[in-house]
Amino acid sequence: KNQVEQSPQSLIILEGKNCTLQCNYTVSPFSNLRWYKQDTGRGPVSLTIMTFSENTKSNGRYTATLDADTKQSSLHITASQLSDSASYICVVSAMKTSYDKVIFGPGTSLSVIP
Amino acid sequence: DTGVSQNPRHKITKRGQNVTFRCDPISEHNRLYWYRQTLGQGPEFLTYFQNEAQLEKSRLLSDRFSAERPKGSFSTLEIQRTEQGDSAMYLCASSPGGVNEQFFGPGTRLTVL
Numbered sequence: 001k002n003q004v005e006q007s008p009q010s011l012i013i014l015e016g017k018n019c020t021l022q023c024n025y026t027v028s029p030f031s032n033l034r035w036y037k038q039d040t041g042r043g044p045v046s047l048t049i050m051t052f053s054e055n056t057k058s059n060g061r062y063t064a065t066l067d068a069d070t071k072q073s074s075l076h077i078t079a080s081q082l083s084d085s086a087s088y089i090c091v092v093s094a095m096k097t098s099y100d101k102v103i104f105g106p107g108t109s110l111s112v113i114p
Numbered sequence: 115d116t117g118v119s120q121n122p123r124h125k126i127t128k129r130g131q132n133v134t135f136r137c138d139p140i141s142e143h144n145r146l147y148w149y150r151q152t153l154g155q156g157p158e159f160l161t162y163f164q165n166e167a168q169l170e171k172s173r174l175l176s177d178r179f180s181a182e183r184p185k186g187s188f189s190t191l192e193i194q195r196t197e198q199g200d201s202a203m204y205l206c207a208s209s210p211g212g213v214n215e216q217f218f219g220p221g222t223r224l225t226v227l
Contacts, residue, residue: 004156034215043118043205043218044157089156102147102216104156 002027004092004105012111017080021108023073023090031093035064035075038087038107047075047088080112116140118219120206126225127196134192135222139208146189147216148181149205150174157205163189196226 004025013019025033032051036044048057048064050073057064061078077084090105119138127133139146144165149157160179161171165186175181178196183189193200203223207216 036218041203041221041223043207043220045218046215049215091156102159104149104158106154106156109154 002092002094002101002103004090004103006088006090006105006108008108009106010109010111012113013080015080015082015112015114018076018078019080019110021075021077021088021090021110023075023092023105025071025073025090025092025103025105027071027092027094027103029095030068030071031095033064033066033073033093034091035062035073036089036091038089040086044089077110080110082112082114085110085112118206118208118217120204120219120222122222123220124223124225126227128227129198130195132192132194133196133224134190135204135206135224137189137191137206137208137219139187139189139206140210140217141187143208143210143217144186145209145211145216146183147207147209148189148191149207151203151205151221152201160191193224196224198226200224201226 007022034049035047038044050066063076066073087107089107094101121136146163148160151157159172161181163183178194181191203221205221206219209216
């Protein structure tokens with residue numbers, strides 16, 4: 001069964017600190033993995049996208065890693081800011097004949113406090 | 115604004131009423147998706163269009179739900195005889211194909227009283 005799990009479920013950190021969010025998946029055949037940021041009451045916004053051959057991708061203070069062998073990904077946030085408070089969703093795509101079947105994780109709720 | 119737009123942003127309705135939501139994708143994106151998201155959960159896939167063809171529907175999409183994309187541009191999602199369990203955020207996304215990053219709209223928040 002294609003599944004995406006994320007940990008922790010929620011996280012509270014002080015402004016300026018770093019944090020790492022985890023994503024494990026059992027999706028096959030694998031196509032790509034994305035991390036999205038979703039502010040409360042808004043649609044998700046893409047942060048990074050990685051295919052099978054990529055093991056790291058950066059977008060400003062966000063760095064995503066992918067280990068396709070162990071089927072794990074992480075999202076590292078450096079020097080957190082209050083505006084980083086949001087839900088971070090790991091999304092894995094499985095290859096299908098007509099389109100990539102997309103499986104969403106439940107998200108990690110991050111709160112950055114002053 | 116060239117992003118995905120959704121209307122209305124919020125809808126409050128009484129149980130048993132019908133509601134219709136609209137999604138305008140990014141122009142020239144031939145793929146359009148509908149998702150449902152409840153509080154604290156990731157989005158759940160409902161249905162997918164390539165141009166005007168509805169290629170896949172989730173088992174979540176009961177007989178009360180219907181989606182259309184008549185001209186391959188905007189799409190509508192209708193829920194008939196709404197139930198309290200239909201209360202959720204309904205998200206629309208579009209993509210150009212290939213390694214298809216999906217661009218999401220702001221969502222329509224439905225509350226069924």
